[in-house]
Amino acid sequence: MIQITLPDGSIKEFHRGATPMDVAISISEGFARNVISAKFNDITIESSTPLMENGSLTLFTFNDVEGKKTFWHSSAHVLAQAITSIYPNVKLTIGPAIENGYYYDVDLGDEVISDKDFKDIEQKMLELARGKHEFKMREVSKEDALNFYKSQNNQYKVELIENLTDGEITFCDHSDFTDLCRGGHIPNTGIIKAVKVMSVAGAYWRGDEKNNQLTRVYGISFPKQKMLTEYLELLEEAKKRDHRKLGKELELFAFSAKVGQGLPLWLPKGAALRERLENFLKKAQKKAGYEMVITPHIGQKELYVTSGHYEKYGEDSFQPIHTPKEGEEFFLKPMNCPHHCEIYNNKPYSYKELPKRFAEFGTVYRYEQSGELHGLTRVRGFTQDDAHIFCTPDQLDKEFKDVIDLVLYVFKSLSFENFTAQVSLRSKEKSEKYIGSDENWEKAETAIINAAKEKGLDYVVEYGEAAFYGPKLDFMVKDALGRSWQLGTIQVDYNLPERFDLNYKGADNKLHRPVMIHRAPFGSMERFIAVLLEHTAGKFPLWLTPEQVIILPISDKYQKYAENVLCLLENSEIRALIDDRSEKTGRKIRDAELNKIPFMLIVGEQEEENGTVSVRKQGEGDMGTLTINEFTSFITKEISSTLEQF
């Protein structure tokens, strides 16, 4: 007999060779029907794998992340099988489960899969799934494994196997299909009831541009048809929150092929909204001791040679602007730091004057690859809410923490709760990619980790993600479709002060090197507004939204009164407009609701007589009648309650 420990701590006895499924049945038949995989002593196994020793067992259903992973990974096998049967000459490579579904990378040779072929693949998959084929693992020797794939001319699998250790190689068989596989499958294909091929994409073998390009087929599958339907509906819902769609509908920004791709045009409402965001941050920054500066959009080549950006990115990123004078070259600025370094260099500083904090809403230009451009989240011209802090090494710790406080204030004011923090350090191999001494990097990396810890951030450490000039702390937020974007960033830089020969006079009357912090709480105005749009589905906080109030006169007769109300609201700095169309009230309300205007003021005979307004809140309905004064103070209070001071 063996003793099996379950997640609740209870221990049950089973005969040697009992399977996880036997354990599941001993708990309940109904539960067993939903069990699709298991983990035994932290190793993912099939529900049919015999248990030969004492240990702890966790059973997974589709509701568990692990269960989904197993389900989707198994589905990837079926996808590969379906593709192989439709395209017999295909070479399979890898097919992992991902956050939502799975993909399989295949080499199709000269053939092409396009979305017209999805239906066929889906049907084939379902047909194969209905066969209820069991997934069976078997060990193979390295030699046999290599021979198996060499006979198929599959250089990809051969490469994979060559990197594996003999004795640890397993194949997974189901039906007539065999694949190199580490394990972790559902009992049989029959529980895959709904499949959908989502898209195809080009992907390089092992993610390296120099390698062959493979076709990546993305799919998703579920144990119930209804779950697939719901998933697709969820995707449709998410698309409604897409900032590109909302930005167009709310007339915030636009693109023009004539102006150029990736170069956003801010429409009046968007520009005003952006200005409010800027003012919000300016106010907080002023309190935090920042000083605004302004620098030009271009800089001499020499500036970027000094900063090191030219050497690092000059060739493939931005082209020089030539002027009539011989040999003169300027570049569009890809970042503001070199300019700010020169501002620092404008005069000598004593340690008593530090830290200096120079802030600028600086517009920068970067030649992003055309395929990478995406709405407002990745563009070629954008404005950073940039600032550079020059301080003594002793001040670094406090300054860094203060910046974290500022970022958290910004996020809190805009109700961004689901962000994660990422500490980006050098790759462990420490390639020559990085500028600066080991010692300085060490100091900076330690400072960041300490600050993140002390501020109680929920952070992950990523090696190899640091900027070439220093380590950083980034704040990541997901968009409507679950894609992760970097917003706020705080970066320590020991390198630019060196390159620009920045210094200050210390108490010892000697010159010292200041430390520099780059930081941008929003990241960029463009990306921040994009993510904010998706988070709020266009229902911005009251203080930020383009139109706060719309006045709806019952008929033309009350137009004059509506104008009076408008005038009074504007005196209180409330953004309002009148819907003076010759439409019925119901219609005006409907349109205002759809335009997401937070407050509607209905005015007619009664209101005119009493100097009142009938208030309706977007999404919530009638709030009753208030005098104009009562309403303006109500709005003012609403705004101040949602926007705390820094």
Place this chain on the structure above:
RNA sequence: GCCGGUGUAGCUCAGGGGUAGAGCGUUUCCUUGGUAAGGAAGAGGUCAUGGGUUCAAUUCCCAUCAUUGGCUCCA
């Protein structure tokens, strides 16, 4: 940049080898209406651009541009 998809009215989209259609919006007129769509009439398109095939191309083919899902990249 690479692999797929898409490009038709201001917006959302249908259509299809014989030079175009819907809904919404817009304009004009009627209606002056009290908490999510009042009625009528009209205007509006070189079917992304440039080539090719064809008697004939918006439709088929190729290229370019833009856009889109990924990959790679990302200061």
